[in-house]
Amino acid sequence: MSHSSSSRGPGSRDRDESDDDTGPLGEGAGERRIRVGVGDLAVATEGETLTTSGLGSCVAVALVDDDAGVRGLLHAMLPASDEARTPGARRGKYVDAGIDELVDRLVAAGAAPGRLEARVAGGAEMLNLTDAVGPRNVEQVERCLSTAGIPIVASDVGDGVGRTVQFVAGGGLVVRAADGFERTL
Amino acid sequence: MRVDVRALGACSRLAERGAEQAAGALSDLTGADLAVEVTGASVASGEDLAEAFAGRESIGVSVGLRGGLDGEAVLAFDAANVDALLSLLPGGASMERSAVTEVGNIALGGFLDGWANYLGKAIDMTPPRYFEADGAAVLPDGALAGDGVFLFESRLEATTTDLDFSIYMLPDSGPFRDLIVGEAAPAATPGAEAVGDGDRGRTAVSYESLSTFASLAKRGSANAADNIAMMTGLETTVDVSRLRFVPLADIPTEVGVEPYAGTVFELQGKPSGYLAILFEEESAAAIAASMLPSEPDEPLGGMAENALCELGNVMTSGFIDGWANVLGTSISHSPPEFVHDIGSATISPLVARLSRRQDYGFVIDAAIQTEGVEARCDVYALPDERELTQALDRLSET
Numbered sequence: 001m002s003h004s005s006s007s008r009g010p011g012s013r014d015r016d017e018s019d020d021d022t023g024p025l026g027e028g029a030g031e032r033r034i035r036v037g038v039g040d041l042a043v044a045t046e047g048e049t050l051t052t053s054g055l056g057s058c059v060a061v062a063l064v065d066d067d068a069g070v071r072g073l074l075h076a077m078l079p080a081s082d083e084a085r086t087p088g089a090r091r092g093k094y095v096d097a098g099i100d101e102l103v104d105r106l107v108a109a110g111a112a113p114g115r116l117e118a119r120v121a122g123g124a125e126m127l128n129l130t131d132a133v134g135p136r137n138v139e140q141v142e143r144c145l146s147t148a149g150i151p152i153v154a155s156d157v158g159d160g161v162g163r164t165v166q167f168v169a170g171g172g173l174v175v176r177a178a179d180g181f182e183r184t185l
Numbered sequence: 186m187r188v189d190v191r192a193l194g195a196c197s198r199l200a201e202r203g204a205e206q207a208a209g210a211l212s213d214l215t216g217a218d219l220a221v222e223v224t225g226a227s228v229a230s231g232e233d234l235a236e237a238f239a240g241r242e243s244i245g246v247s248v249g250l251r252g253g254l255d256g257e258a259v260l261a262f263d264a265a266n267v268d269a270l271l272s273l274l275p276g277g278a279s280m281e282r283s284a285v286t287e288v289g290n291i292a293l294g295g296f297l298d299g300w301a302n303y304l305g306k307a308i309d310m311t312p313p314r315y316f317e318a319d320g321a322a323v324l325p326d327g328a329l330a331g332d333g334v335f336l337f338e339s340r341l342e343a344t345t346t347d348l349d350f351s352i353y354m355l356p357d358s359g360p361f362r363d364l365i366v367g368e369a370a371p372a373a374t375p376g377a378e379a380v381g382d383g384d385r386g387r388t389a390v391s392y393e394s395l396s397t398f399a400s401l402a403k404r405g406s407a408n409a410a411d412n413i414a415m416m417t418g419l420e421t422t423v424d425v426s427r428l429r430f431v432p433l434a435d436i437p438t439e440v441g442v443e444p445y446a447g448t449v450f451e452l453q454g455k456p457s458g459y460l461a462i463l464f465e466e467e468s469a470a471a472i473a474a475s476m477l478p479s480e481p482d483e484p485l486g487g488m489a490e491n492a493l494c495e496l497g498n499v500m501t502s503g504f505i506d507g508w509a510n511v512l513g514t515s516i517s518h519s520p521p522e523f524v525h526d527i528g529s530a531t532i533s534p535l536v537a538r539l540s541r542r543q544d545y546g547f548v549i550d551a552a553i554q555t556e557g558v559e560a561r562c563d564v565y566a567l568p569d570e571r572e573l574t575q576a577l578d579r580l581s582e583t
Contacts, residue, residue, distance in 0.1 A: 033344045035220045038533060039434040039540075051344075053442045054529020057537055077434070077537040093434065093540060127522055129451045129459070130534040162530020164442055178444055178526045 039093035041074040043105045047169040055122035055163045057134035059095060059141055062119040063102060063150065064171040065111035072106045073167045074098045078133065079140035095140040103148060118145050119173040119185045120155040121165050134158070154185035188395065190388045190574050192365050193226060193430055194545040196337075199300050200224050201432060204339035204352055206295035207260070211350065214288055215273040217343040219350070223439045224339040225431035225548075228395050231321075231329035233403070234336070237425045238321035245323055246289020246313045250297070253306030256356035257325035258296060260289040262349065264317065269348050286315045296339075296352055304364075325355035335365065390574055391581040398547075398577055399428040401511055402566070406551035408503030409462075409564060413555055416496055417475045424552040424561075433536045433546050436565070437529035445469070446485050446525040447562065448497030449535065452505065454516035456572035459535040460504065461565045462497050463528055468560035469493060475558050485525060494521040504564065512576040532565065539567055546570045 034042045036052040044050050050073040052060055061074040074092055081094040091097040107113060123138035138157045145152055154173070156163070162178040173185040201224040208219040227234075245261030262270065267281070274284045290313040301308045321329055328336055335356070342349040356364075406426035414421040446469035452458045464472060466485065473489035474480060476496065481488040501518050509516045524531045539546060549566040 033218060035218075035344050037220070037434060038437050038529075038536070054437050054440070054527050054533060056437075056526070056530030056532070057534035058437075077533070077540055090434070090544075093544075124530065126526065126530060126534045127449055127524070129449060129519065129522055130538045133534055133537050160526075162527035164527065178530065 036073050036075050038075055039077050039090045041072060041092040041098055041102050041105070043070065043072040043102075043109050044167075044169075045070050045109050049169065050167040051165065053164040055165065056124055056126040057122075057130065057137060059120065059122040059134070059137040059157070060163075060165050060173075061095070061099060061102065061141055061145075062121075062165070062167045062173045063106060063111075063116050064119075064167075065106065065115045066117075066171055067115055068110045068112065070106055070109045070111040071167055071169075071171065072102045072109075073165075074102045076137065076141075079136045095137055096144050099141070099144045099148065103150075114149070116150045117171075118150050118152045119167075119171075120145075120152055120157055121163055121173060121175045121185070123157040124162060125158065125160055126162070156183065156185055187389045187391050188365050190390065190430075190570065193335075196364055197224060197226055197430060197432060197545055199303055200226070200296075200337045200339060200354065203296040203299040204341060206298055207292040207339075207350075207352060208341045210291045210295040211288065211341065214291060215270070215343075215348070217273060217346045217348055219341045219343050219348075222340040222342045222349075223431065223435040224337070225429040225435070227336045227338060228392075228399050228428045228430070229336060230396075230399070233399075233425075233427065234324060234328055235321045237427065238323065241320060241323070243318050243323040244285060244316070245318065246286050246293070246315055247325065248290070248293050248313050249311035250356075251309045251311070253301055253304040253308040254297075254356055254361065256354065256361065257327070258293050258310075258352065258354040259323065259325055260292050260296075261318075261323045261351050261353065266348055269346060273346075273348075282315050286313050289313050289315075292350070292352070296354070324353055327357075328353075328355050335361075388571075388574055390577040394577040394581040395428070397511070397580065398573075401507055402426060402428050402549040402551075404507060405504040405549075405566075406553065406564065408506055409500040409551070410553045412499040412503040413472070413496065413553065416499060417472060417555065417558075419475060419555050419557040421553060421555045424554050426549070426551040428547060428549050430545060430547055432544060433540050433567075434544070436536050436548060436567075437533040440528040440532050440563070440565070442527050442529055444526065445528040445531060446489075446493065446523075447531075448494055448501075448521040449524050449531070450497065450501050450521060451519040452516055452566075452568065453519065454509070455512070455514040455576055456516070456568035458539070458566065458568035458572075460501055460518065460567070461524075461532055461535060462500055462562055463524075463531065463565070464493070464560065464562045466525075468555075468558075468562060469525075471558040472496065472555060472560040472562075475560075490523045494523055497521040500564070504566065512580060514576055535567055539569065543570045547573055 032048040052075040081097040091101040123134040242264040337354040445463040447463040470484035473492040476492040
């Protein structure tokens with residue numbers, strides 16, 4: 001049905017890639033959605049909409065190779081995997097490991113690393129209680145993408161507002177804030 | 186029975202992956218994309234479960250399990266959704282029972298595959314049994330029998346249609362006991378943490394201590410409700426109070442994308458952690474108005490914020506009241522921080538903070554209902570897992 005898969009580990013089930021694009025309802029690939037959970041990532045190769053919701057201090061990194069028609073979305077919680085004292089955690093939990101994994105998966109799906117461009121959303125400073133994890137996530141995204149040579153073409157980050165994003169076919173990242181304000185990056 | 190918390194984490198991971206397999210099978214069958222919303226293991230008494238499931242009507246399929254794992258597994262969905270499901274299945278409405286039974290059989294087969302692989306032993310399923318059930322009768326046999334159960338629950342939701350499923354598994358104590366006491370559960374699972382002998386003492390707690398803590402949490406929820414009643418003069422009751430062991434990353438998804446207003450607290454002491462009290466916007470405005478001498482200019486403006494902070498303070502004190510006494514530690518809480526945003530965005534920084542040390546954790550969630558103003562709030566307490574485990578371990582020694 002789709003070439004999507006989630007990062008939840010080797011036990012997770014990838015959808016059967018030999019199926020055609022339409023389910024019993026005649027649903028086209030353009031209407032298909034892949035939901036990306038917290039600390040998770042996914043790749044879309046057939047025009048599916050990638051969505052992730054409730055970004056507070058978490059950060060969403062959307063990467064696209066327009067020529068190859070391959071897109072990927074990461075919803076990371078924490079800046080760096082060296083903060084981890086939880087071996088075996090999902091790679092998508094961290095900005096650094098998550099971006100590495102996402103790039104690998106995009107390349108495996110046919111993207112060229114030199115053609116990737118990034119859109120970034122989230123990283124809000126929601127609470128005083130949690131030592132600015134949002135801004136630190138955003139800084140880490142900028143650092144990692146710069147190292148990987150991937151330009152950030154648009155971003156909607158920071159402030160104190162929660163966001164929901166949809167990464168649609170064509171590469172636009174639709175960001176909706178908690179107050180209902182919506183913009184496409 | 187002593188429970189190894191890390192082994193319980195490994196079991197939760199199996200349940201999570203099993204649920205993903207089941208979601209894949211259901212997606213293939215129905216053409217609707219299904220995603221796993223949440224997987225967890227409840228530490229719950231039969232009475233708690235009966236309360237939590239009151240008023241629900243479910244249709245489902247159950248299978249008995251023998252071999253690698255003994256017990257029962259159930260796939261269930263809301264009876265109101267039966268037409269939506271049947272319209273997606275080959276054969277449609279004319280095939281109601283047999284179609285649903287087949288769906289259940291395939292989904293539960295997927296769910297159990299991961300467990301069987303992990304255990305290296307086949308799990309035999311008895312032929313699937315179709316049922317329609319009221320309330321907690323949907324749960325596997327034995328779930329309501331009393332204390333001492335871990336009920337694994339996964340919720341699967343369709344991304345585009347109004348369709349969701351629950352999978353419940355209640356393992357019998359025999360082979361499952363070996364799993365969660367850590368005997369059979371070291372790092373054979375890819376990605377799971379090793380359960381070294383040196384660590385086992387620090388991560389094992391007695392089931393009785395967990396059960397005691399679940400009761401304590403329930404009493405805390407009742408205290409918090411009493412404190413709302415005291416401040417508003419309105420009758421307030423606890424709908425649900427549960428102690429669950431869940432992947433932390435699932436919690437924001439579970440809270441959902443509706444806007445909420447409320448307060449967040451940091452807990453300081455042993456265990457440390459966080460507590461969030463979230464009201465849907467209308468409920469927040471209604472409960473704040475009931476505490477104010479006159480109608481505020483803005484429903485959720487500064488006056489309402491102050492009222493909700495004050496309410497949060499007394500609820501939190503009530504909620505953790507008794508923890509320190511029973512656990513023999515000292516626990517305090519920070520001043521309230523007012524939040525008003527998408528629910529999951531509000532809770533994700535707390536989860537991120539705890540996730541630096543743990544992937545799984547105990548969460549106490551309670552739903553509290555205030556009559557008269559039709560207000561409802563959800564309380565989430567997220568204690569540091571290691572500190573809670575240590576405190577519970579000390580509890581079992583005394």
